[in-house]
Amino acid sequence: MSTAEIHQFLTALHRIHDRLDKAMDDIHAVSTAGEHAEMGPSVHLEETETGIRVGSRYVYRVADASPDPDGWDLSTRGDVCELNIAATVLIEPTGCAASVTVTAIMRDAALSPYPLGEHSLHDARQVHPDSAAAIDALAVMVEELESPVTFLERVHLVVTR
Amino acid sequence: MTDADVDLARLLTAFLHAHRRLVAYAVTQLVIKESDAEPGGHPYLTDFQTGTVLFSSSGVATLDPDNDLSELRVEAGVRPDPTGFEVWVELVLFAGAESNSGWPEGRHLLHEERQRCADVSETVRTLTAYVDRLVNVEDPLASVAWTRR
Numbered sequence: 001m002s003t004a005e006i007h008q009f010l011t012a013l014h015r016i017h018d019r020l021d022k023a024m025d026d027i028h029a030v031s032t033a034g035e036h037a038e039m040g041p042s043v044h045l046e047e048t049e050t051g052i053r054v055g056s057r058y059v060y061r062v063a064d065a066s067p068d069p070d071g072w073d074l075s076t077r078g079d080v081c082e083l084n085i086a087a088t089v090l091i092e093p094t095g096c097a098a099s100v101t102v103t104a105i106m107r108d109a110a111l112s113p114y115p116l117g118e119h120s121l122h123d124a125r126q127v128h129p130d131s132a133a134a135i136d137a138l139a140v141m142v143e144e145l146e147s148p149v150t151f152l153e154r155v156h157l158v159v160t161r
Numbered sequence: 162m163t164d165a166d167v168d169l170a171r172l173l174t175a176f177l178h179a180h181r182r183l184v185a186y187a188v189t190q191l192v193i194k195e196s197d198a199e200p201g202g203h204p205y206l207t208d209f210q211t212g213t214v215l216f217s218s219s220g221v222a223t224l225d226p227d228n229d230l231s232e233l234r235v236e237a238g239v240r241p242d243p244t245g246f247e248v249w250v251e252l253v254l255f256a257g258a259e260s261n262s263g264w265p266e267g268r269h270l271l272h273e274e275r276q277r278c279a280d281v282s283e284t285v286r287t288l289t290a291y292v293d294r295l296v297n298v299e300d301p302l303a304s305v306a307w308t309r310r
Contacts (some may be wrong), residue, residue: 003244003279004165007242009169010206051170052262130162132165
């Protein structure tokens with residue numbers, strides 16, 4: 001019986017993965033070759049003390065293009081900001097927690113009003129009794145998430161062309 | 162927590178452990194001495210060929226990243242459908258156009274096991290047994306006559 005339910009959960013997670021992937025197209029539209037250092041979707045799997053977390057994670061790195069005006073030599077550039085977007089479900093004996101988080105890690109304070117270090121830009125969490133309810137909630141939370149570009153704008157790292 | 166949640170957690174945990182073992186295997190066994198191999202690995206949620214859902218993991222050693230991008234790859238996968246799971250492992254050589262591996266350009270399957278499983282318990286047992294056998298293959302590179310250019 002659980003086989004069908006597991007298939008439903010993974011299919012729903014797959015849709016969320018695709019939804020986040022499409023949302024990241026917005027960043028492609030505003031990024032320049034110089035600043036877009038690295039971006040990629042990945043499956044997030046992590047054991048915790050009491051359960052296991054599964055979901056999607058996207059990392060977008062904004063790089064300092066100044067050492068190489070053409071922006072092609074990645075080896076000469078340093079990351080000035082990293083934007084992490086994670087949509088996960090934590091499965092535990094006491095319940096299942098859906099969460100969507102957006103975190104910026106600033107590495108060059110001169111380019112942003114934010115100080116160096118890690119800053120939470122979005123943190124939405126809901127606890128549900130089972131994984132089916134949690135993955136449904138996660139889908140809604142991802143659907144309601146602002147465009148990733150707005151988070152880059154908040155840390156003043158969108159280049160206006 | 163429902164029975165399905167317990168099974169889902171077991172499946173995900175087994176998959177995570179399989180992934181870790183494949184990456185460790187790539188790092189310790191697939192790297193050819195004095196090559197420019199760059200070992201690593203990632204879990205995936207999508208079958209890039211069909212666009213359908215699956216859980217697959219690979220441990221990869223890119224043998225000559227500056228030149229022909231030949232790769233040795235160990236892969237494990239679990240493809241769910243409403244009535245069961247397909248489980249598989251593979252050891253694959255992707256020979257580049259200018260590879261000096263002794264193999265023609267393209268994909269070469271060096272080891273493969275696959276089976277359809279009806280439930281999570283059978284899936285976890287099969288995946289674990291497959292990965293056990295895969296990572297215990299001695300001298301996995303014996304059939305790849307790779308020499309550094």
